[in-house]
Amino acid sequence: MSSFVTEVLASSGKLEKEDLSSKISKMSRKVEDTKEEVCDMINKRYGDFLPSLQGSEELMVQVDEVSKEMDMLKNCIENEVCQNIHVAVAEYAKLKQQLEKNTIIITMLGHLKEFHNAMEEFNKALLEKKYVDAANQLERARSSVDSLKGWKTSQLPLLSALSSELTVQRENLIYHMGDEWKRLVIWRLPSSKGKTPLENCHPCSKDGEPRPHALLCCVLQALAIQGDLQHKIKLFSQVLLKNMLKPLVVYPSLSVRVTEQQDEGTTLALQCLEESHEERSTPSQVYSKLLLVLKTLCKQHSLCITHAYLRLFILEILHDKLEKEKSSLSAILGELIWEEISQCIIHDCLLYSIPTNSSQLEKYNTVIKETEEFEKSLKEMEYLQGDSTDLLKYARDVNCHFASKKCKDVIVAARKLMTSKMHNTVKIAPDSKLRLPKLPAPNSEAKVKQETTKEEITMENTKQLSAWSLCLPACRISESVQQLMELALNTLCEAVGSSTQCALQLFFTVRNIFQLFYDVVPTYHKENLLKFPHLAAIQHNNCMYLAHHLLTLGHHFRAHLPQPLSEGVATFVDMVPGFRKLGAQCFLAQLNVQRAELLERLSTAHNFCNLDDEDNYIAASKAVRQVIHQLKQLGTVWQDVLPVSIYCKAMGNLLNTAIAEVISKIMMLEDISSEDGEHLHTLCQTIIEEGPLVFIPLAEEKKNKKYQEEVPLYVKKWSTFKELVIVLRANLQEIVDRWADGKGPLALEFSSSEVKNLIRALFQNTERRAVALTKIK
Structure with missing residues (x-):
């Protein structure tokens, strides 16, 4: 073991002699041997109870040595082996980076090669007028440039030059295709100033090239690939909408002429064959003209063309096998023109084809079917996508549009009547009745109830009411108001039998007519109503006429209208008080104007004093004559217009105003000479003689003679005035006799103080006057 450690230490960190794996395996074997010896020693020590202290100490030393060798090996691995590993990894990363750089350069060179080849093919195709191939090659070149731009490490100075070249060549291609477009699609518009833009118009012709159809398709496909087709078709x-489609909708005299020639293509032209007497074309005429134009365009461009915004390069990168998206020219054109042309058809054709009478609504189903067929044809030609369109929806909602159109026309007609001249009048007699239409019988329950009510009313009438009850008195009303009532009746007739929504619209339109009259007429004719007494009287009668018929108008139609109108909503009674008040206010305002004029004229009489002076008498006489003249003029204006009772009350009120003013002026005099008294008597006698003449009935009103000659009934101060005239010429005894101790006719009209003041003014201060004054108590 010591020799192994010595050998490791002697190596001084050099691992070239033995490999690490062999040393580690040797170390593993030594560890296993040591473990076995240790285990054996432990068993002997604690298992067999054999004391072997020296053996165990040697084993401990052996374990310590092995541990040291392991620590030295670990340090060697950490200090030298790991350092060498980091160096190797850095060298590998550098080599990898160099490899990637080379790969990028090779890829960029490949894109440059691709760009060059594409541009060469592009120039070749452009010279041969193969516009589709040229467009595809240009897109290849664009793909190469986009790929070069995608590398962030790319700093090629040539890149800007490539982009510029690409832009120049694209514009060159578009220019050539635009030139071909101009030669293949020609608009010829009239330039003569004396002619309308619709005369001698040959808008769409293709000529100049052999087989223009194929060349035009090639141009369209190339434009689509370059993304310029949408703009060109737009x-x-x-131009198609402005110069061909819209004129065909608006002008009924226009027609379409189509001529086809094999070499020159197709010509579409507008021609005006003859002036049409119809103001608007019918929907069927419009549809046939438009379909002829659109079918011709669809036939000429039936080939599918690549859509303008295909994502070609994404498909290439993803290696997608899907086919390229395609869209027909008719679909692109239809998407651009449909909304505008459908609105034109609605506002300039369908709007005017909606019937104005509910009886014609059933015939309108033909128009709905024609609209459905028109849209079906457009879908077959791919001009129209989807199921629901505004055009067909508008045609199907004919009931709603009929009601709206009818209501609009009614309001316009009503406003025209309200703003027309009021002085054109018609005579209304007590037996005059509205020309009520014959309505269908209501349901059985309502009919039984109606008959029962009618029977009860008839029985009650025979007992209490006269034949002239609830009848208008004879008077004159504006002809326009009579027409307004007829318009309201006709509109309510249209509501009978209509759908609930239509009936509601029409009914409330009638209410709006009367509300409009209430608001418009007093404002529109305000100055004339104050200026001309004749018009004020007519307006009074108009309001009373409308109020009279509004009482029963809703009752006549209620049972024939759908719910909720039939349940009591259909009524005009709530508007009656407003019309009565409106008429009364208008006429009272005119009466105030006339009253002010009477007082103004009497103010020039110098208070009827000093009439012995010729100038004063002339002024007073003139004032009285002017008052009489004004009353006569008003009588001439009002007598044939106002009902007799209203006329008598009005004239009586004005005459009473004049008389009351004269009485007031005379009663204020403190000294009346005999000559003054005579003059005053003469002036007052003129009023007594000529004043009642304004109540003389017309020839056709002889039955009202007695009724009209009861002057004191309408002139409250008439008796007072007559007593004053008597006093002006009476002596003291006659005055005392007419007083009759406060019971005579004089006492009924004047107070004692007023009579005394008259006596003092008329007579000098004598004993006889004093005696007479004492008798006036």
């Missing part, structure tokens, strides 16, 4: 689709 520009083409915009």
Whole structure:
């Protein structure tokens, strides 16, 4: 053992003589031998109880020596062997790095070679007008450049030059293909200023090259590979929409002419054969024209072309065996034009084909079928993808669109009537009735209930109500308001038998008509209603006419409308108070204007004082004459317009205002001479004689003669005024007699203080006057 340790120490760290594995195996054997001896010694010591102290000490020394040898070997391995291992690993890493660098260089050289070969093939294909091969070779070159750019360690100065060359050649290819496109796809638009863009138009022709169809397909495929097809087709689709597809939808007189020649290709042209008397084309006409254009384009470009954004290089890297994605030209074109052309068809064709009468809705199923066939044809040609489109959805929602169109037309017509002139009037008689349509019989329960109610009302009417109950009095209303009511009736008739949604829309449109009248007419005609008494009276009658018919309008239609309208929602009664108030306010405002004018005229009478002065008398007489003239003018304007009762109340109110003002002015006089009294009597007598003339009925209103001549019924101050006129010419005794101790006619109209003031103003201060004053109590 000592010789082995000596030999290890003598080696001085050099492991060239023996290999580590052999030394380690020797060491292992020595360890096993030592273990056996130790175990044997232990057995003898503790098992056999044989004292062998000296043997055990020698074994301990032997164990210590073996341990030292192991420590020395371990240190040797750690200090020398591990160091040599690190050196070897570093050398290996350096060699590996050098190998990778060489590999990168070889790969980059391969890409450069690939780029060079691709560009050579590209130039060759471009000269031979093999645009698809040229585009593919250019993509090979692009792939090589992209691969070179992908290496972060790549610092080739040549890389920028390669990229520039690639860009230049791509633009060169696109230029050549654009030039071919211009020669193969030609738009000829009219340049004459005197002609519309739709005349003599030959938009799409292909000519110039032998077999233009094959060449055009080659150009399209090359454009798709280069990613420029989408942009090119987009520009083409915009011109196609503007100059061909949209005009075919909008103008009914246009037609499409297709001519095909084997060498020159296909020509699509718009031509205006004759002026059409129709304002809009029917959907079937539009569909047939559009299909002719699209079928021609589809026939010319039926080959599949590579889609513009294929991920070719990813497929190559992954070694995917999938086929390249392809999309037809019609699919690309359809994706670009469908949304815009479908909206054009909706707004310029289908919108105008929607019927305006509910009876025509069944015939519209033909349009729905035509729309379905149109979309089916587009799907077969791959212009259209998917199942649900806005065009077909719009056509199928005809009930909703019918209601919306009907409501819009009704509101427009109603607003036109409301803003028309009001002075065109029609006479309304008490027996005038609305021309109510004949409606279908309601269901049995509602019918029984309706008959029972009618029977009860009839019995009640025979007992209490006259034939003229709930009838409008004779008056004049605007012709436009009568037409407005007819419009409301027709709209409600459209709601009968319609779907629930349609009926609701139409019913509330009618309510909106009346609400619009309530809001628009007073505002739109505001100045005229204040300026012209005639219009104010007509507006009053209009409002009362509408309020009268709104009471029963909902009741007439309720049983014939779907739920919830039939359950009580269909009513207009809530609008009646508003219309009555609106009419009353309008006429009262005009009465206030006339009242102010009467008072203004009377203010020029110099308070009826000093009438012995000729100027004062002339001014007072003129004021009275102006008042009478104004009342007569109003009577001429209002008498044939207003109902008799309203007319009498209005004229009585105005005459009463004038009389009350005259009475007030006279009662304020402190001194009235005999001449002044005579003049005052003359002026007042004029009013008494001519004032009631405004109540004389028209020839056709003879039955109202008595009713209209009851002047004191409408002029509250009439009796007071007549007593004043009597007093102005009476002597003291006559005044005292008419007073009759506070029981005479004079006492009914004036107070004692007012009579005393009159006596003091009319008579001088004498004993007779004093006696008369004492009798006025």
